[in-house]
Amino acid sequence: MLNILRDENGQGMVEYGLLLGLIALAAVGAIVLLGPSISKMFSDAKAKLDNPAGT
Template sequence: MLKRFLKDESGQGMVEYALIIALIAVAVIAAITLLSDGISGKFNQVSNTLKK
């Protein structure tokens, strides 16, 4: 019974997908954090241009 339990890999794929999704989420959050000032500046620039 223990050998069969240790060889069972039915949940392995789901865990791998969850880890990949978590890694992608961390990368996206880091990118948004790094780019937020530049994006905010561009929106302010566009807003000021439209007000004129």
């Protein structure tokens, strides 16, 4: 039983998995926080393209 607890095989994959999970969590958080402002920015740009000044 102690051999299983001390075995380090697969440790690197677990660390990569945890790192990937942390990056994914940060990306989702950024999208949730910045999503509305980015959506408004694109909506404003579309409105300006639909109704250009001087026409």
